[in-house]
Amino acid sequence: MNSQIKKGILDLCVLALLEKGDSYGYDLAGSLARKVEVADGTVYPILRKLASEGVVSTYLQESQNGPPRKYYHLTDAGRKKLNSDREEWIKFCGEVNGILKQETGGKADE
Amino acid sequence: MNKTEYLAKLTNELGQMPYGDVKDIIGSIEEHFEEGIVEGRSEEEIAASLGDPKELAAEFKDGAKFKQIMKKRKMSDNFKGPDGRGRIFVIIFNAFVGIECWFILLCAIIAAFMCLAGDAAFIGLIIAGLITGVLTEFIVPFIFLILTLICVAVFLVVLLILGIKYYAKGLKSYIRWNKHVWNYGLGED
Numbered sequence: 678m679n680s681q682i683k684k685g686i687l688d689l690c691v692l693a694l695l696e697k698g699d700s701y702g703y704d705l706a707g708s709l710a711r712k713v714e715v716a717d718g719t720v721y722p723i724l725r726k727l728a729s730e731g732v733v734s735t736y737l738q739e740s741q742n743g744p745p746r747k748y749y750h751l752t753d754a755g756r757k758k759l760n761s762d763r764e765e766w767i768k769f770c771g772e773v774n775g776i777l778k779q780e781t782g783g784k785a786d787e
Numbered sequence: 788m789n790k791t792e793y794l795a796k797l798t799n800e801l802g803q804m805p806y807g808d809v810k811d812i813i814g815s816i817e818e819h820f821e822e823g824i825v826e827g828r829s830e831e832e833i834a835a836s837l838g839d840p841k842e843l844a845a846e847f848k849d850g851a852k853f854k855q856i857m858k859k860r861k862m863s864d865n866f867k868g869p870d871g872r873g874r875i876f877v878i879i880f881n882a883f884v885g886i887e888c889w890f891i892l893l894c895a896i897i898a899a900f901m902c903l904a905g906d907a908a909f910i911g912l913i914i915a916g917l918i919t920g921v922l923t924e925f926i927v928p929f930i931f932l933i934l935t936l937i938c939v940a941v942f943l944v945v946l947l948i949l950g951i952k953y954y955a956k957g958l959k960s961y962i963r964w965n966k967h968v969w970n971y972g973l974g975e976d
Binding site for chain 2: 719
């Protein structure tokens with residue numbers, strides 16, 4: 678899939694991953710890369726951007742066997758943004774699908 | 788590529804980003820490596836799955852650019868016409884401090900020029916005296932005097948070149964700062 682299209686929507690995906698609860702970089706990188714075809718590193722610039730926008734906040738927490746982890750937390754502003762963007766995306770997807778399906782349907786008729 | 792190589796390449800690619808940001812970014816990628824190592828993955832494997840450091844750096848830089856644009860937009864959103872206090876500040880500051888400071892510095896540069904001219908004239912006079920034979924009796928002390936004067940001249944030339952360069956630079960950014968305060972007032976920025 679075109680990487681430009683992907684890029685725009687990945688912010689929303691990361692917000693959605695954080696909706697389930699706070700998480701740290703490595704875990705989020707894995708969760709995202711397992712579901713979407715992106716490099717593990719991709720999540721870090723996104724997290725940084727989201728933090729600068731104030732939709733996620735960060736805190737450090739010790740882990741049992743590894744280095745201290747930087748956890749990311751969805752702020753109230755982030756939750757609001759997630760909900761409105763998700764709604765918009767789903768609506769947009771429906772519209773796009775409508776067009777795409779119509780097109781293939783048209784071709785099949787010929 | 789191992790961890791050290793990857794981080795070095797990423798640091799290099801981040802280039803001109805502020806030091807604090809680079810440190811922060813490298814910190815989070817280093818954490819990623821350490822988590823992976825604890826899981827039993829090799830450094831090379833983790834580096835490969837992170838993706839090309841050049842591309843990753845470009846994404847970080849894009850994010851920083853976005854941040855700047857947002858900041859600018861926020862500034863212009865908050866901007867409600869010229870700030871009267873900023874303008875009064877510019878006028879008063881220039882009347883009592885700014886213009887005086889720049890004038891004194893200009894005088895210092897002119898004074899250095901005059902010293903240099905005097906120095907050169909003095910050297911010329913002594914050389915003329917030596918050539919025409921007026922000063923032949925004191926040839927050794929006068930040669931020493933000329934050498935000293937030449938040193939002074941070199942020092943003055945260097946001082947003038949640097950002085951003029953930084954004067955121009957400083958004046959330029961001073962004017963820019965004045966314009967900013969004049970147009971946007973005395974913000975936190």
